[in-house]
Amino acid sequence: xxxxxxxxxxxSAIPAHGRHPTSQVVQIHEQQFLVDCGEGTQMQLAKxxxxxxxxxxxxxxxxxGDHYFGLIGLITSYHLMRREKPLHMHGPKGLLDIIxxxxxxxxxxxxxxxxFHEVKSELVNVLFETDEFIISSFPVKHRIPTHGFLFKExxxxxxxxxxxxxxxxxxxxxxxELKKGNDSEWEGKILKSNEWTLPPVAPRSxxxxxxxxxxxxxIKYISGCDVIYHEATFMEESAERAVLTFHSTAxxxxxxxxxxxxxxxxxxxxxAKYDNLQPLLAEAKEIFSExxxxxxxQTFSIES
Amino acid sequence: xxxxxxxxxxxSAIPAHGRHPTSQVVQIHEQQFLVDCGEGTQMQLAKxxxxxxxxxxxxxxxxxGDHYFGLIGLITSYHLMRREKPLHMHGPKGLLDIIxxxxxxxxxxxxxxxxFHEVKSELVNVLFETDEFIISSFPVKHRIPTHGFLFKExxxxxxxxxxxxxxxxxxxxxxxELKKGNDSEWEGKILKSNEWTLPPVAPRSxxxxxxxxxxxxxIKYISGCDVIYHEATFMEESAERAVLTFHSTAxxxxxxxxxxxxxxxxxxxxxAKYDNLQPLLAEAKEIFSExxxxxxxQTFSIES
Numbered sequence: 001x002x003x004x005x006x007x008x009x010x011x012s013a014i015p016a017h018g019r020h021p022t023s024q025v026v027q028i029h030e031q032q033f034l035v036d037c038g039e040g041t042q043m044q045l046a047k048x049x050x051x052x053x054x055x056x057x058x059x060x061x062x063x064x065g066d067h068y069f070g071l072i073g074l075i076t077s078y079h080l081m082r083r084e085k086p087l088h089m090h091g092p093k094g095l096l097d098i099i100x101x102x103x104x105x106x107x108x109x110x111x112x113x114x115x116f117h118e119v120k121s122e123l124v125n126v127l128f129e130t131d132e133f134i135i136s137s138f139p140v141k142h143r144i145p146t147h148g149f150l151f152k153e154x155x156x157x158x159x160x161x162x163x164x165x166x167x168x169x170x171x172x173x174x175x176x177e178l179k180k181g182n183d184s185e186w187e188g189k190i191l192k193s194n195e196w197t198l199p200p201v202a203p204r205s206x207x208x209x210x211x212x213x214x215x216x217x218x219i220k221y222i223s224g225c226d227v228i229y230h231e232a233t234f235m236e237e238s239a240e241r242a243v244l245t246f247h248s249t250a251x252x253x254x255x256x257x258x259x260x261x262x263x264x265x266x267x268x269x270x271x272a273k274y275d276n277l278q279p280l281l282a283e284a285k286e287i288f289s290e291x292x293x294x295x296x297x298q299t300f301s302i303e304s
Numbered sequence: 305x306x307x308x309x310x311x312x313x314x315x316s317a318i319p320a321h322g323r324h325p326t327s328q329v330v331q332i333h334e335q336q337f338l339v340d341c342g343e344g345t346q347m348q349l350a351k352x353x354x355x356x357x358x359x360x361x362x363x364x365x366x367x368x369g370d371h372y373f374g375l376i377g378l379i380t381s382y383h384l385m386r387r388e389k390p391l392h393m394h395g396p397k398g399l400l401d402i403i404x405x406x407x408x409x410x411x412x413x414x415x416x417x418x419x420f421h422e423v424k425s426e427l428v429n430v431l432f433e434t435d436e437f438i439i440s441s442f443p444v445k446h447r448i449p450t451h452g453f454l455f456k457e458x459x460x461x462x463x464x465x466x467x468x469x470x471x472x473x474x475x476x477x478x479x480x481e482l483k484k485g486n487d488s489e490w491e492g493k494i495l496k497s498n499e500w501t502l503p504p505v506a507p508r509s510x511x512x513x514x515x516x517x518x519x520x521x522x523i524k525y526i527s528g529c530d531v532i533y534h535e536a537t538f539m540e541e542s543a544e545r546a547v548l549t550f551h552s553t554a555x556x557x558x559x560x561x562x563x564x565x566x567x568x569x570x571x572x573x574x575x576a577k578y579d580n581l582q583p584l585l586a587e588a589k590e591i592f593s594e595x596x597x598x599x600x601x602q603t604f605s606i607e608s
Contacts, residue, residue: 016383017349039377040344043319063409069373073343076319076369094409101405103366105398144411198596230479 001132002027003153003204005229006043007294008269009303012233012247013066016272021066023188024229026206028151035149035208037232041070042077047215048297053083057128058133060091061210062146063236064119068095071100079110089269090127090137092145093118121145124221132156138221140212143246144251148210150222151302161198166256168196173216202304213243214252219259227302228262229267235280238271250280254287258281263303268294305436306488307331307457307606309533311598312348315550317370318539320576324600325370327534328404329354331512332437332455337364339453339512341524345374352601361432363439365514366425366450372399376406383414388418394431394441395424396494397447425449428525428540437459440526444516447550452514455606457507465502472500478500479598495604506608515573517547518556523563531565531599531606537574539584542575554584567607572598 004027007082020040025045032054034041045052052074060068068091078087086110089095103110119125121139122145128135132154139145157179160168168175170186177184178193185191207222209230222225222228233247248268257265267284270277277293284291292300308331313324325342329349336344336358349356349574356378364372372395380390393399400420406412423441426449432439436458441451461483464472472479474490481488482497489495511526513534526532538553547555554571561569571588574581581597590597596604 013384015350016375018345038349038375043344045323046319063406065377065410066404069377069380069406071344073319073369073373076373080317098402098405101367101402102367102373105402106369114359 001050003151003206005206005208005227005302006048006050006299007264008041008050009036010268010270010294010296011066011178012271013064013172013267014272017275019270020044022068022269023070023128024072024208024294025055026208027152028153029130031056031130033128033135033151036054036061036067036210037069037071038066039069039072039073042074044296045074052078053304054191056085057088057090057135059127059137059149059225060089060095060119061148061208062142063092063094063098063134063146064144064211067211068084071095072099075099075103075110075114076106076108078112078208079108083112086115088115088117088128090117090119092121092147096173104243119147121147124276138207138218141203141215141246142211142213146210146212148221149208150225151204152205152208155203156200156257158193158197158200161196164196164304204304205304206302209256211246212259213246214248214249216256216259218256223260224258226304227261227266227300228257228260228270229266231255232267232280232284233269233271238284250284251287254284254291257291263290264300265291266300267291305552307332307455307510307602308541308566309510309512309531309570310352310354310603311570312345312352313342313539314536314574314598315339315370316573316575317368318576321579322347324364325373326573328511329359329513329600330441330455332433332457333434335434337432339377339438340365340371340514341373341375342371343377346378348600349378357385359391360389361394361439363441363453364393364399364423365512366446366448366532367396367398367402368448368515371515378412379407379414380412380473383412385595389414390419392419392421393601394421394423396425396451399519400481408434416536423451425451429480440520442511444514444522445519445550446517447517449514450514452516452522452525453512454509454529455511457577459507459509460504462497462501462504465500468500477539479525508606508608510606513560516552517550518530518552518559519561522560527564529564529566530563530608531570531604532561533570533572534560536571536584536588536598537573537575539578540563541586554588555591556592558588558595561595562592567594568604569595570598570604571592571595
């Protein structure tokens with residue numbers, strides 16, 4: 001099943017060098033989710049051929065403009081394109097008022113239902129759940145209430161042992177029990193799940209760590225993650241500025257990635273002062289080699 | 305003295321075909337003014353190398369999002385870049401509340417003064433004036449209160465007759481009077497202004513007609529204009545839809561341009577349904593040949 005993240009914007013507050021403010025699309029199994037929605041996100045969706053009508057949930061990490069100024073434009077476009085299905089918007093208190101004030105100014109009554117889910121940034125909140133995966137938010141530390149998002153597969157069913165497939169002439173219900181890990185009985189014979197099946201594929205997880213100052217407490221929320229995106233606004237020479245603005249350096253992001261032992265660390269939210277991002281990547285790689293730049297338009301697979 | 309308009313966005317509500325929502329920069333003499341500010345305007349300014357710090361006045365025609373959703377991002381960028389000089393924002397009632405709500409959500413106190421001038425759409429308002437030109441708004445007819453903007457040079461001083469320059473040995477004050485059209489006296493001799501000077505260069509004018517249904521009343525506000533921008537959302541086949549949505553067709557825009565006898569008519573605000581704009585231009589040219597598409601990135605000179 002697909003599990004991947006596509007980067008739509010990787011720059012910090014001031015758009016520069018052709019880079020855009022924060023936005024990502026997470027595809028997990030059959031569904032796509034939008035994470036943050038900086039100015040121009042709807043154009044970026046079009047540019048990278050992501051069908052915006054597949055999106056039903058939008059997650060906003062905090063109310064700094066480079067993370068949500070594109071939301072009202074996207075919502076308005078949904079309206080003009082006569083969207084009918086509901087749109088879920090998960091974000092901090094205050095977001096709905098901002099959207100509603102702008103809709104009222106243009107005398108707009110949406111053709112679809114806009115369902116707002118307030119996210120309490122200081123808590124862990126389950127935001128969306130299916131049989132296959134769960135999406136939650138977790139606190140990070142920034143100048144205003146801010147939270148990250150964790151996308152996590154649930155442990156799946158055990159897999160039929162391929163060596164046994166030829167002998168597998170039981171009814172569907174019996175096979176289903178074996179896949180769940182339950183021993184079963186068929187025609188008087190006990191079938192042991194662990195003989196007929198192999199352990200399920202390891203569940204995968206991806207964390208979007210939003211804007212945050214470097215802090216170790218983050219780790220407890222995302223330990224065991226396979227891939228994380230962590231902001232890396234500055235290089236080490238601006239470490240003081242990072243503290244002042246509640247942002248992180250590339251090295252600090254790498255320190256988090258290394259502590260968790262992720263398979264891949266994605267860096268983003270680059271300061272407008274950096275045209276060339278390679279030195280920033282190099283600094284991170286000194287700490288943790290499995291680091292990549294979250295380049296716009298690139299899709300990164302989440303592998304366990 | 306330069307007088308020109310640069311197109312930053314020419315599309316209607318839904319961004320499409322790489323086109324952006326409405327925004328233009330008008331350069332008149334030494335000053336630049338931003339007219340409307342759809343989503344992504346700050347990126348378009350960067351793309352076309354227009355220095356945003358030269359802008360001190362922003363004019364917003366109405367509160368449909370494709371005309372102002374980029375404003376909060378631009379204001380935030382000014383703040384992050386430590387702008388110090390005041391920024392004037394001219395627009396309909398309600399605009400300031402929208403900006404302030406978003407600034408409050410991010411706990412932002414701007415480093416510069418944001419001065420809001422409410423434009424009463426139903427009236428003609430003088431918005432800005434120098435010795436050399438005047439900028440005013442005028443009513444148009446749309447679904448919500450909407451106004452256009454008129455940029456008009458004042459009649460300048462008379463020019464010294466080049467045939468007389470060799471004999472022009474009077475003091476500066478005397479010459480200044482002659483240029484103003486006043487006869488003057490020097491060493492007992494009467495100097496006639498119309499002998500020593502020629503009429504001033506004809507003042508030029510440009511009108512941005514915003515979003516509007518086709519209506520003839522518009523003409524009285526912009527008669528004598530040299531160049532006008534008129535929206536042309538639809539082709540004639542969608543004339544009924546134009547009426548329903550209070551927009552115009554290309555032919556209707558051309559009818560206005562022809563009635564005024566402009567030197568140049570610029571068409572914009574194209575519906576997302578048109579990828580190729582040539583048929584739209586062709587329809588307008590059937591009515592009025594001096595018509596051009598307001599292509600993004602192009603600069604059109606205002607000539608009298």
